Amino acid sequence: MPLFSAYQRACPMNKMQKALRELGEMDDLAARQSPIHSLSPTAKLLTTIAYIAVVVSFGKYQLSGLIVMVLWPVLLFQISGIPVGLCFYKLRIVLPLVMAVGLFNPLFDRAPMLYLGSLPVSGGAFSMLTLMLKGVLCLMASFLLMATTPIDSLCASLRRLHVPGLLVTLLLLTYRYVGVMTEELAVMTDAYHLRAPGQRGIHVSAWGSFLGQLLLRSMDRAQELYGSMLLRGYHDHFHYALMKPFTVRDGAYAAGCIAAFLLLRLVPAARLLGSLFVR
Amino acid sequence: MHMADALLTPAVAATMYVASGAVAGMSIHQLKKDDDPRKLPTMAVSAALVFAGQMINYTIPGTGSSGHMCGGMLLSALLGPQAGFLSMIVILAIQSLFFADGGLMALGANVWNMAFYGCFVGYYLIWRPIMRGGTNKAGQRTRIIVSSILGCVLTLQLGAFSVVLETSLSGITDLPLGAFCALMQPIHLAIGLVEGLITAAVLVFVYDSRPELLREVGAASGEGRRSLKATIAILAAVVLVVGGGLSLLASSNPDGLEWALFGNAEAGYSENMGLDEENFGVSSAAADKAGSIQEATSFLPDYAFSGSDSAAGTSVSGIVGSAMVAGAAVLICLGGGFFRKKHAQ
Numbered sequence: 001m002p003l004f005s006a007y008q009r010a011c012p013m014n015k016m017q018k019a020l021r022e023l024g025e026m027d028d029l030a031a032r033q034s035p036i037h038s039l040s041p042t043a044k045l046l047t048t049i050a051y052i053a054v055v056v057s058f059g060k061y062q063l064s065g066l067i068v069m070v071l072w073p074v075l076l077f078q079i080s081g082i083p084v085g086l087c088f089y090k091l092r093i094v095l096p097l098v099m100a101v102g103l104f105n106p107l108f109d110r111a112p113m114l115y116l117g118s119l120p121v122s123g124g125a126f127s128m129l130t131l132m133l134k135g136v137l138c139l140m141a142s143f144l145l146m147a148t149t150p151i152d153s154l155c156a157s158l159r160r161l162h163v164p165g166l167l168v169t170l171l172l173l174t175y176r177y178v179g180v181m182t183e184e185l186a187v188m189t190d191a192y193h194l195r196a197p198g199q200r201g202i203h204v205s206a207w208g209s210f211l212g213q214l215l216l217r218s219m220d221r222a223q224e225l226y227g228s229m230l231l232r233g234y235h236d237h238f239h240y241a242l243m244k245p246f247t248v249r250d251g252a253y254a255a256g257c258i259a260a261f262l263l264l265r266l267v268p269a270a271r272l273l274g275s276l277f278v279r
Numbered sequence: 280m281h282m283a284d285a286l287l288t289p290a291v292a293a294t295m296y297v298a299s300g301a302v303a304g305m306s307i308h309q310l311k312k313d314d315d316p317r318k319l320p321t322m323a324v325s326a327a328l329v330f331a332g333q334m335i336n337y338t339i340p341g342t343g344s345s346g347h348m349c350g351g352m353l354l355s356a357l358l359g360p361q362a363g364f365l366s367m368i369v370i371l372a373i374q375s376l377f378f379a380d381g382g383l384m385a386l387g388a389n390v391w392n393m394a395f396y397g398c399f400v401g402y403y404l405i406w407r408p409i410m411r412g413g414t415n416k417a418g419q420r421t422r423i424i425v426s427s428i429l430g431c432v433l434t435l436q437l438g439a440f441s442v443v444l445e446t447s448l449s450g451i452t453d454l455p456l457g458a459f460c461a462l463m464q465p466i467h468l469a470i471g472l473v474e475g476l477i478t479a480a481v482l483v484f485v486y487d488s489r490p491e492l493l494r495e496v497g498a499a500s501g502e503g504r505r506s507l508k509a510t511i512a513i514l515a516a517v518v519l520v521v522g523g524g525l526s527l528l529a530s531s532n533p534d535g536l537e538w539a540l541f542g543n544a545e546a547g548y549s550e551n552m553g554l555d556e557e558n559f560g561v562s563s564a565a566a567d568k569a570g571s572i573q574e575a576t577s578f579l580p581d582y583a584f585s586g587s588d589s590a591a592g593t594s595v596s597g598i599v600g601s602a603m604v605a606g607a608a609v610l611i612c613l614g615g616g617f618f619r620k621k622h623a624q
Contacts, residue, residue, distance in 0.1 A: 015334040015336075016331060016334050019331075019334060019378070022377065022378065023377060026377055048383065049383070049384070052284050052382070052383060052384045053289045053292075053384065055284075056284055056285060056287060056288060056289055056292070056384065057288065057289050060450065060451065063601070064601045067601040067604050067605065068601075068604050070604065070605070070608050071604065071607065071608055071611070074608045074611050074612060075611055077612075077615075078611055078612060078614070078615025078616075079615070081615075081619060090378065090379035091379075093281075093378060093379050093380050094283045094285075094379050094382075097281070097282070097283060097286070098283050098285050098286065101286060101446060101451060101452045101454070102451075102452070104452060104453060104454040105452060105453045105454075107453075108453035108454065108455075109453045124453060127453070131285055131286075131451060132285075134284070134285035135283050135284070135285035138283065138284035138285055138382050138383070138384070139283075139379050139382075141383075142284075142375070142376065142379065142382065142383045143379065145376075145383075146376050146377060164303075164304075164307050166307050166310065166311070166319070166365070167303065167307065167365060167368065167369070169319065170319065170322055170323055170326070170365060170366070170369050171369045171372060171373070173319070173320065173323035174322075174323045174326040174327050174330070174366070174369045174370070174373065175369075175373055176323075177323055177324050177326075177327035178327045178330050178331065178373060180327065181324075181327040181328050181330070181331040181332075182327075182330070182331040182334070184331075185331045185332065185334070185335065189335065199338065200336065200338055201335070201336035201337050201338035202335060202336065202337045202338060203338055204337075204338065204340050204480075207337055207476075207477055207480035207481070208480035208481050208482075208483055208484030209484050210335070211328075211332045211335065211348070211481050212480075212481050212484030212485055212488070213484075214328065214332075215325075215328055215332075215357075215481065215485060216485065216488055216489055216492075218324045218325065218327075218328050219321065219324070219325075219489075219492060221324055222317075222320040222321040222323070222324040222325070223317065223320070223321075225320040225323075225324065226316070226317050226319070226320040226321075229320065269604075270601045270603070270604055273599070273603050273604070274599030274601070274602075274603065277599055278599050
């Protein structure tokens with residue numbers, strides 16, 4: 001126990017271990033059961049793309065129109081039982097660039113667009129909030145797709161949509177090897193930091209050899225991998241055992257969702273709803 | 280440099296998908312023509328390695344900060360531009376799907392900004408001409424270092440400029456094009472230098488251990504052979520012309536594209552293309568009709584919003600409606616929680 005604690009103090013979870021944990025969490029979520037999980041991946045993929053396209057098509061001041069789009073991911077989170085916490089954890093990656101771009105808007109676009117009592121709200125503030133909300137909504141949509149769809153099923157659906165087989169097989173193989181490589185590098189990084197305590201990264205003297213050695217081993221491993229693929233009967237493309245059929249239910253789901261997105265894009269639903277109560 | 284979906288409009292995103300898709304199609308065609316089935320697992324393993332390798336922090340001496348390696352240059356030096364490009368596509372797809380690093384809809388733009396420049400421009404304009412210069416071992420090491428640094432700097436500059444252009448064309452930011460460039464380009468110049476050094480270190484290690492793994496190494500031929508100095512001189516001239524052009528755009532014309540088309544009041548329209556912004560275009564019944572249809576269906580809405588109450592978002596009813604939607608969302612959450620709890624019992 002004390003040894004383990006000392007090891008943990010010396011090596012707090014590194015970037016690669018965190019990435020592995022995230023991959024594992026996504027795999028676990030995708031393996032759950034729910035009405036959303038049981039839908040065809042093709043239907044989910046098409047719906048997600050349509051949702052993102054509609055969300056990003058909103059004008060930079062159309063904040064209230066955009067807010068209505070929140071309902072779809074919220075509904076999906078509830079039906080699928082996917083925890084929203086992990087999704088918001090991923091915001092740390094999306095928001096910095098979006099904020100870096102959006103934060104300048106209030107400085108350049110100062111014309112007041114709305115008064116909240118006596119407090120003027122500038123066009124720049126509106127466009128900044130719209131941009132951030134778009135970032136959050138698009139992230140939620142992609143996250144829900146991957147949290148409810150295993151990668152094998154997604155690849156099968158990409159093949160159904162006529163994405164070239166070479167690219168799909170490459171995606172599947174790379175995904176499988178990402179775990180192996182990341183794990184190997186995580187161990188190497190830990191070992192390096194145990195030998196060089198207090199050092200932040202890889203020292204300049206080891207820049208080439210650190211990754212280079214793994215790279216050389218990986219090239220040999222690729223040939224072994226190809227041999228094992230041939231032994232298992234690989235010939236040009238993979239066969240997908242988990243290809244779910246595209247049923248009427250899937251078609252109805254996709255058509256209904258896409259129609260609803262278009263309707264919400266064309267009709268100012270929030271304003272109409274509000275006008276029932278405020279003149 | 281990974282762009283999120285929010286930074287692009289559907290039109291720009293679709294254009295970038297078409298451009299990247301065309302290059303991917305050509306790459307797949309080329310690989311099929313090469314007919315080397317062993318390449319697929321090598322591509323997958325290399326892509327996975329680059330994916331993981333980009334998470335390693337390399338200490339930059341004397342600064343206290345760290346950098347990462349450049350995947351595009353490394354992959355194209357190992358696998359060639361076509362296979363490198365396809366491997367970069369899957370890396371970017373996995374980053375976007377599982378780690379939210381770059382959006383699903385912005386994937387086309389990200390592939391163009393990072394994979395196309397890194398693999399094709401870096402390979403054909405820099406790696407291949409420099410590496411074909413000679414076979415001398417010490418000279419080859421210098422060539423690898425020079426081409427890695429130049430390649431990373433150039434491809435990152437092009438990528439950063441594309442990010443600026445794509446975001447500005449999408450009308451997402453009020454930041455003028457020139458100011459945006461001034462913000463992005465210098466940062467990526469420094470990043471490019473560091474990434475170039477790290478990539479060079481890895482490639483030199485591979486060259487020392489297994490030189491046959493690197494493309495174009497030792498492929499010097501009589502025709503098209505150019506000295507390192509001559510290649511560097513040509514590249515320096517290209518960088519000067521491109522860099523000089525960009526800095527002019529950045530310093531004097533904050534919104535260069537608009538200026539070029541419509542001019543400004545001080546300069547007078549005669550000094551540029553002479554187009555009048557207010558009356559730009561052809562006025563006819565068909566054009567007016569097309570305009571009204573476009574306005575109704577446009578995915579690129581008119582941003583001239585100020586002072587108009589036509590769009591939802593500024594009126595009090597819009598706010599009330601939004602609050603009601605938020606309330607509905609909360610109710611869905613509460614309802615979902617209630618049903619799950621009941622189901623669990």
